[in-house]
């Protein structure tokens with residue numbers, strides 16, 4: 192709640208400050224709900240702060256704010272404002288508060304300045320009067336360490352010839368009749384209108400003419416006026432009216448005499464007017480010097496601007512070139528943008544495909560999950576069953592283990608008895624060995640004699656082997672000769688086969704099969720040299736007989752072995768690497784298959 196109240200209070204104070212600034216500079220039109228950052232942006236360049244004290248009009252202020260200012264210029268303006276606040280005895284802020292951190296300190300200073308100025312304008316009395324009394328030269332603009340905003344206004348070079356918003360505000364707050372003398376007599380330096388109004392009122396009270404004659408003033412009253420320095424703050428119009436009044440009285444009395452005390456008053460008034468005229472002359476000289484220096488400064492700025500303008504054409508050319516480059520880059524970027532858009536469309540399509548695939552995968556995953564859960568349930572069931580079986584098995588194993596332990600104990604007893612038996616047998620064996628040792632010695636002697644015999648036999652066998660080798664060599668030579676003879680024989684054999692004829696034609700006469708008429712035989716004669724004579728009973732004479740000639744003719748009584756005997760040499764030629772073809776030819780049922788295949 193506390194932080195909320197603090198925030199509300201800060202916002203209210205910000206709003207009051209904004210309201211005041213808007214009343215001073217209506218052109219700014221700042222929002223009443225402006226944030227700290229917005230106010231910081233507005234105030235950070237120092238233009239508005241100086242405008243409060245410096246008499247900027249809203250239009251020039253807006254222009255000045257829009258113009259570029261270096262950081263040093265901004266700091267200088269802020270410093271000027273802070274020194275004015277210090278001169279007025281008001282709280283001031285740190286320049287860093289305008290750049291970062293809370294701006295509430297700045298708001299406090301602005302509101303204090305507002306209250307201070309409003310108090311002076313409302314009262315129009317003691318402070319202004321006192322300050323003016325102490326520093327009568329303030330209005331000339333030459334004095335430093337001013338005591339109020341008006342003095343700061345007059346000291347600011349930028350405010351020369353311009354009207355401060357405070358003055359404007361004062362004009363609104365005070366009747367024109369009161370300000371009029373001040374405004375009409377500005378040739379001679381005057382106190383502020385509020386000040387002049389107050390002092391003039393007091394001055395008129397002092398010089399109140401009850402009977403219309405200055406000569407009626409008592410000496411004490413005049414000396415009191417002269418001593419109190421009341422003339423210092425009196426408006427010049429009043430002083431002139433006093434002189435006019437005294438001179439009019441002198442003329443009316445016609446003797447031209449002026450009382451001595453009135454003469455002193457007259458001299459004092461005239462001295463005050465002369466002092467003001469000299470002060471104003473000095474002020475005008477200073478203003479002239481200031482204007483001259485400003486004129487020189489503006490001349491130098493104009494020259495700089497002309498130089499800048501000449502350089503601007505070259506810069507324009509460079510900028511146009513850069514513009515061309517930028518256009519080219521823009522077209523490139525647009526192309527790449529189109530490409531990117533196409534790519535994006537592709538990606539979108541791919542994404543849709545991926546989404547569908549993901550949905551399918553999710554469905555598969557769901558199915559798999561259900562199957563997996565079902566499988567898990569089955570496994571759990573099986574695990575429970577296996578667990579029960581294992582428990583039974585463990586019980587059986589434990590039973591077997593107890594039986595095994597019993598068996599082990601029995602075996603241990605049996606092993607001990609066995610061990611005793613083995614010890615007995617060992618003793619028996621040792622007795623047996625001792626009995627067998629002489630026999631072993633005899634055996635060893637006989638083995639040595641056998642060894643000698645074996646050596647002798649080996650010698651004999653080696654001699655026989657040598658003789659066998661010689662004989663074998665003779666056989667190898669004979670075999671080599673045999674191969675040569677065999678090759679020659681084979682060659683001759685094939686030559687004989689060739690001489691018999693590369694193409695041979697044999698004829699075989701099938702015997703009558705069972706059930707065939709044996710009287711219809713047409714074979715009349717079969718010769719040994721391959722002749723066969725066939726008879727045609729339907730023809731007479733020479734045409735009834737026909738002779739055919741083959742390499743060989745096998746009659747009906749010829750066996751398969753006889754046929755093969757004549758073919759067998761061809762088989763050997765095949766084994767010797769010659770090409771041989773045997774085939775059977777004849778009408779159906781003539782016995783081709785029988786001859787070629789049957790054994």
Ligand SMILES: Nc1ncnc2c1ncn2[C@@H]1O[C@H](COP(=O)(O)OP(=O)(O)OP(=O)(O)O)[C@@H](O)[C@H]1O
Nearest residue numbers: 700701702704777778779780781782783784785786
């Ligand atoms: N020399 C033979 N001695 C005894 N029987 C034979 C002889 N030649 C053929 N035959 C008999 O004659 C019949 C016909 O013989 P095979 O089948 O060999 O004739 P084929 O010429 O092969 O006939 P197809 O051209 O129709 O095959 C068979 O029953 C077979 O046993």
